Amino acid sequence: AQKVTQTQTSISVMEKTTVTMDCVYETQDSSYFLFWYKQTASGEIVFLIRQDSYKKENATVGHYSLNFQKPKSSIGLIITATQIEDSAVYFCAMREGNYAQGLTFGLGTRVSVFP
Amino acid sequence: NSKVIQTPRYLVKGQGQKAKMRCIPEKGHPVVFWYQQNKNNEFKFLINFQNQEVLQQIDMTEKRFSAECPSNSPCSLEIQSSEAGDSALYLCASSLSPWGLYEQYFGPGTRLTVL
Numbered sequence: 231a232q233k234v235t236q237t238q239t240s241i242s243v244m245e246k247t248t249v250t251m252d253c254v255y256e257t258q259d260s261s262y263f264l265f266w267y268k269q270t271a272s273g274e275i276v277f278l279i280r281q282d283s284y285k286k287e288n289a290t291v292g293h294y295s296l297n298f299q300k301p302k303s304s305i306g307l308i309i310t311a312t313q314i315e316d317s318a319v320y321f322c323a324m325r326e327g328n329y330a331q332g333l334t335f336g337l338g339t340r341v342s343v344f345p
Numbered sequence: 346n347s348k349v350i351q352t353p354r355y356l357v358k359g360q361g362q363k364a365k366m367r368c369i370p371e372k373g374h375p376v377v378f379w380y381q382q383n384k385n386n387e388f389k390f391l392i393n394f395q396n397q398e399v400l401q402q403i404d405m406t407e408k409r410f411s412a413e414c415p416s417n418s419p420c421s422l423e424i425q426s427s428e429a430g431d432s433a434l435y436l437c438a439s440s441l442s443p444w445g446l447y448e449q450y451f452g453p454g455t456r457l458t459v460l
Contacts, residue, residue, distance in 0.1 A: 263445045273434060275451035282446060319386070325445040330400035332378055332390025333449060 232257050234324050236336035243343055248310045251339045253322030255303050261327030264305045266294070268318040269338070275321075281305055309341075317343045348372070349452035351437050352419075356457045358427045366455040367419040370439030376400075377420050378449055379412060382434040394420065395443055427459045 233256040243249045255264065264281040279291045281298050288296045297306035309316055319340045323333040350369040358364045370377050379391040392402035394414040402412075409428075414420035424431055434456050438449035 261445070265448065267451070273454050273456070275436065275454075277448045277450060280446070280448060321386075321388075323388075327445045329445075330393055330395075330443040331445060332380065332393060332401070333388070334390075335386075335388035338386045 232324055232326060232334040234322050234334050234336040236322055236339050238339045240340040240342065243312055243341065245314060245343055245345050246311055248308060249312055249316075249341055249343075250297070250306055250308050251320055251341070253305050253307070253336055255305065255322070255324050257303075257324065257326055259326040259328070263325045263327070264296075264298070265323045265325070265333065266296070266305075266307045267321045267323060268316075269321065270318050278320075279307070312341075312343045314343050314345060317341060349437055349439050349450055350419075351435075351452035351455050353455060354453060356455055357460065358457065359460050360428060361426050363423060363425060364427045364431070364457055364459070365421055365423040366435055366457070367421050368437030368439075368452060369419045370437070371450055374439035374441055374450070376440040376443050376447075377414055378438040378440070379420075379422050380436040380438065382436055382454070384433070388436075391422070393443065400443055424457075427457070429459050432457055432459045 262283045266278045279294045281289045295308045319338040321338045322336040348371040378393040381389045393400045412422045434454040436454045437452045440447045440449045
């Protein structure tokens with residue numbers, strides 16, 4: 231069975247600094263896909279970035295990047311040059327390569343960015 | 346802003362009442378997923394469709410929940426007899442494909458409160 235664990239409940243950072251949050255996952259599948267989403271205070275869930283299990287290079291989109299450590303079943307999210315509007319709850323999610331599966335989410339990490 | 350439209354944003358029902366919520370997927374996305382997010386940030390996949398066909402659904406959905414995605418009409422999720430434990434944020438997401446590597450894009454959700 232799939233499982234996604236985010237151990238950090240909340241993180242506070244100063245604006246313009248870098249924040250890193252952890253995620254570990256469990257799967258029996260050799261092919262899987264890892265996603266990060268953020269949920270804003272209004273409840274809106276926004277897709278941020280994706281990592282495919284068969285790719286060795288870490289994904290990067292804008293000021294989001296991933297630290298994919300496959301042997302450790304770990305996919306960390308790094309946000310550089312944080313802004314106040316990055317304050318949100320960040321969710322790590324996984325889908326195995328199977329057809330039509332839903333996402334399995336972690337419980338989220340709340341990030342607060344202070345000026 | 347979400348391109349997935351969900352209505353209503355808020356829904357209040359008494360126990361035993363029907364609760365119906367609707368979703369219009371992003372244009373060009375044939376695949377729709379429904380999730381339940383509870384107050385503890387636990388996400389539960391409920392059901393998904395490709396066009397009008399159910400791809401996968403969990404046992405809970407088979408009992409009190411019903412869902413459909415009729416042609417040329419919004420998709421809908423209906424709880425036949427609401428229970429207090431159904432109080433949650435119901436999220437609709439759409440995708441280009443049911444395969445795992447495709448991102449899901451979420452609507453703003455319908456927050457259901459069962460009194």
